[in-house]
Amino acid sequence: MSLKPLDVVHNALDSQIIVLLKDGREYRGILKGYDIHMNLVLQNAEELRDGKPVRKLGLIVIRGDNIVYVSPPGGFK
Amino acid sequence: MSLKPLDVVHNALDSQIIVLLKDGREYRGILKGYDIHMNLVLQNAEELRDGKPVRKLGLIVIRGDNIVYVSPPGGFK
Amino acid sequence: MSLKPLDVVHNALDSQIIVLLKDGREYRGILKGYDIHMNLVLQNAEELRDGKPVRKLGLIVIRGDNIVYVSPPGGFK
């Protein structure tokens, strides 16, 4: 069976995800929403550097066209 | 329940938001409008560097395709 | 009430605006026209550096996809 990428994003709602952006920035937060452009709503978002939080951002709306990948829970170690 | 990214933007109307752009510039201002491209109208806009205002811009219309993320009130600390 | 970004641009017609482009260039001129792509017509346009005019351009048509922000009158200080 094949998973649709946006279904995988949908299943991650209310879970903590990691998002890597094209400029190398990495964010971690609770996924609270998304749309078909892969725009994301993250709650308790933090910017990470080398996997460590360096800045608290709270609630953010990330524009989907910046995204390299989204990693749902269990998706990072 | 899932939040649509543009609904989160909508709910931030008349509140102070922070906007990070792809070139690293950061702006803070009162959100007075938006459209489906995530073009934004900011009032009392200021450019920030390291979180500190470095330039007053007043009213600006930001083109949505520059945006990395929008952070509504409570969304930055 | 929410303002549409293009309405804010419309309201700036015949006023002096500042336009910041993605490559860092800044222009000032009288807004004489626009379209839905945010292509702009500027009259008496000047290129600015550090807020000071460095080159007179007269009438120019700026392609909207270059724009970071448009700042209507009162929108810069």
Next chain:
Amino acid sequence: MSLKPLDVVHNALDSQIIVLLKDGREYRGILKGYDIHMNLVLQNAEELRDGKPVRKLGLIVIRGDNIVYVSPPGGFK
């Protein structure tokens, strides 16, 4: 009254215009045609550096997505 950007381009037909591209290249030539993508046909085109012609190109078709601005006659000094 508001001018449509493409109408300003249209009115420059058969006149000498200057075109600035995103990579900094500047061209001067007689505008012989255009389309809705702002693709342009320039006759007797020349590449400029610091406002001075450095290379004759004759007839060229410029792809619109390269353009920063188009400056019609009277639009440069």
Next chain:
Amino acid sequence: MSLKPLDVVHNALDSQIIVLLKDGREYRGILKGYDIHMNLVLQNAEELRDGKPVRKLGLIVIRGDNIVYVSPPGGFK
């Protein structure tokens, strides 16, 4: 007979693939899903450097517009 690129991607479902991104990053994982934008779902994803795994990512959704190529099983040595 001609193969459609997305059919080749489809046939790689449940197999290990390698994905090269525009920024030079390389990922390896089990392809669990895709869509017409070439957004991909990879399970047990790992980031590679010089062909060697340097970071375990688990489940990731890669945005298709980052991709240079996808290499199905048998497609790398």
Next chain:
Amino acid sequence: MSLKPLDVVHNALDSQIIVLLKDGREYRGILKGYDIHMNLVLQNAEELRDGKPVRKLGLIVIRGDNIVYVSPPGGFK
């Protein structure tokens, strides 16, 4: 009378043209075809450096989104 950019391209069929790409590469060849994206078919194509051929490529299909300008015969000197 106004010329459509693609008509100028069409009129250059079977003639030698020069194509400048966004990365600075320049190609010369006989134009054998094109489409509405300005994808081009060049025969006996050569890569140029400083206007001199440095590499023979034979038949190539250039993707239109790379193009800065197309220069038809008589269009370069």
Next chain:
Amino acid sequence: MSLKPLDVVHNALDSQIIVLLKDGREYRGILKGYDIHMNLVLQNAEELRDGKPVRKLGLIVIRGDNIVYVSPPGGFK
């Protein structure tokens, strides 16, 4: 007679082609498929440097938006 760029690509099916990408990477392989986005399927693909194979990739699906040009057989020397 004018050739459509995608017809030239179609005629290269089952032949060895060379593909130059925007980042300068060059690939050689047997063209097994394509679509209207110029996404390509290459079999026995190899990465080239200075025209020499430096890495065997086997079967790859190249995303069309990376491509500068496609050179069919006879199209490189």
